[in-house]
Amino acid sequence: MPKIVDHDQRRQQLSDAAWRVILREGVDGATTRLIARESGYSAGVLSHYFESKDDILLEALRNAHSVIKERLNALLEHKTGFEALRTFCYDTVPLQAEQIRETQLEISFWSRALVKESLRSVQLTESAYWHNILLGVIIAAQELGELVEGDPFIMADILAGLIDGLSVHALLIPDHYDEKRLIKLIDAQLALWSTATPKDQRGSV
Amino acid sequence: MPKIVDHDQRRQQLSDAAWRVILREGVDGATTRLIARESGYSAGVLSHYFESKDDILLEALRNAHSVIKERLNALLEHKTGFEALRTFCYDTVPLQAEQIRETQLEISFWSRALVKESLRSVQLTESAYWHNILLGVIIAAQELGELVEGDPFIMADILAGLIDGLSVHALLIPDHYDEKRLIKLIDAQLALWSTATPKDQRGSV
Numbered sequence: 001m002p003k004i005v006d007h008d009q010r011r012q013q014l015s016d017a018a019w020r021v022i023l024r025e026g027v028d029g030a031t032t033r034l035i036a037r038e039s040g041y042s043a044g045v046l047s048h049y050f051e052s053k054d055d056i057l058l059e060a061l062r063n064a065h066s067v068i069k070e071r072l073n074a075l076l077e078h079k080t081g082f083e084a085l086r087t088f089c090y091d092t093v094p095l096q097a098e099q100i101r102e103t104q105l106e107i108s109f110w111s112r113a114l115v116k117e118s119l120r121s122v123q124l125t126e127s128a129y130w131h132n133i134l135l136g137v138i139i140a141a142q143e144l145g146e147l148v149e150g151d152p153f154i155m156a157d158i159l160a161g162l163i164d165g166l167s168v169h170a171l172l173i174p175d176h177y178d179e180k181r182l183i184k185l186i187d188a189q190l191a192l193w194s195t196a197t198p199k200d201q202r203g204s205v
Numbered sequence: 206m207p208k209i210v211d212h213d214q215r216r217q218q219l220s221d222a223a224w225r226v227i228l229r230e231g232v233d234g235a236t237t238r239l240i241a242r243e244s245g246y247s248a249g250v251l252s253h254y255f256e257s258k259d260d261i262l263l264e265a266l267r268n269a270h271s272v273i274k275e276r277l278n279a280l281l282e283h284k285t286g287f288e289a290l291r292t293f294c295y296d297t298v299p300l301q302a303e304q305i306r307e308t309q310l311e312i313s314f315w316s317r318a319l320v321k322e323s324l325r326s327v328q329l330t331e332s333a334y335w336h337n338i339l340l341g342v343i344i345a346a347q348e349l350g351e352l353v354e355g356d357p358f359i360m361a362d363i364l365a366g367l368i369d370g371l372s373v374h375a376l377l378i379p380d381h382y383d384e385k386r387l388i389k390l391i392d393a394q395l396a397l398w399s400t401a402t403p404k405d406q407r408g409s410v
Contacts, residue, residue: 026320028233104319110373111316114309115231124378154393157374157382158367161390165370168315169362173329177362185366188359192397192408203397203408 015059027108082146103167150204223265232313287351294391308372355409
């Protein structure tokens with residue numbers, strides 16, 4: 001009887017191995033040889049599941065996003081208004097080891113996406129998903145009257161920019177951008193738009 | 206008579222070649238072989254001036270920063286208060302081809318700095334310089350009464366985060382984050398802190 005191979009499981013193992021190698025060596029140093037060795041499978045098996053290094057990297061990125069997606073949905077399920085918005089922001093900056101790993105993977109992809117159209121287009125589709133959740137959370141908070149009126153698209157673009165920028169800074173300058181500092185900065189930005197803030201200390205856009 | 210070699214000039218040529226190769230191939234694909242070919246010198250000459258690929262990359266980063274530094278100093282020379290702050294922000298997001306190239310180099314370095322301590326420490330020293338200029342410009346604008354009171358360190362961290370995040374988004378999603386949009390977003394953020402904004406539409410931190 002031939003050995004039964006669970007292809008989905010094996011694909012997942014290879015993709016997990018790729019992620020670990022990227023985190024350790026950088027996306028630059030993550031060769032297919034190292035990924036195969038890390039996974040415990042041969043380079044031949046690896047090439048059966050993935051056409052190229054970029055193919056493996058994209059799978060790792062998609063898997064990371066799917067983990068984030070599930071965690072975020074669970075976190076937001078019982079939250080509304082301003083609290084949901086704050087929860088979204090806290091969960092998308094690298095406060096915990098898990099988010100630090102995700103951010104590292106993301107930043108590694110950015111530099112590669114700059115010179116690879118195929119990676120860029122997939123990353124765009126993926127990041128549009130987050131941006132839409134953020135936009136939805138902002139609009140819902142406005143509808144509840146917990147966030148000032150104003151263009152929610154501008155607020156979403158500003159917050160998305162701030163979150164990604166702070167994420168980079170947190171990874172490169174962890175001594176300054178520790179958990180306490182990141183929370184303080186996000187709270188300071190959100191307070192500018194919170195209707196709970198005294199009127200002369202808040203703004204709109 | 207031996208040929209007289211201008212070493213500074215040659216070093217600069219090699220570093221410029223490195224920059225061009227990074228922008229075209231990504232920091233990943235920028236091999237010493239390609240950099241040597243681009244410069245018109247041999248790999249042997251290249252190795253005479255630089256010990257390693259990272260050594261070349263750091264030189265390219267430092268040169269880019271020195272160009273930005275000069276341009277920024279010239280731009281800020283005759284500006285004060287809120288206008289100086291806005292000028293700083295406009296110049297550090299990728300609105301023009303020159304800034305787009307600089308941002309691309311910077312993002313390429315981030316991913317490499319994540320796994321290379323030596324690159325990270327140099328990049329920190331370099332980026333601390335910008336952060337200090339930004340902080341100085343914020344404090345000066347507060348002293349002139351053109352920016353709301355509040356913790357200038359928090360404002361600087363938020364703006365630095367926003368600028369770097371928007372820079373990434375502008376390079377990855379240029380159709381959405383075009384010049385007009387970037388200016389609109391920066392103006393919206395700065396308006397939250399401008400004393401020229403009607404009082405109930407601005408905030409403090």
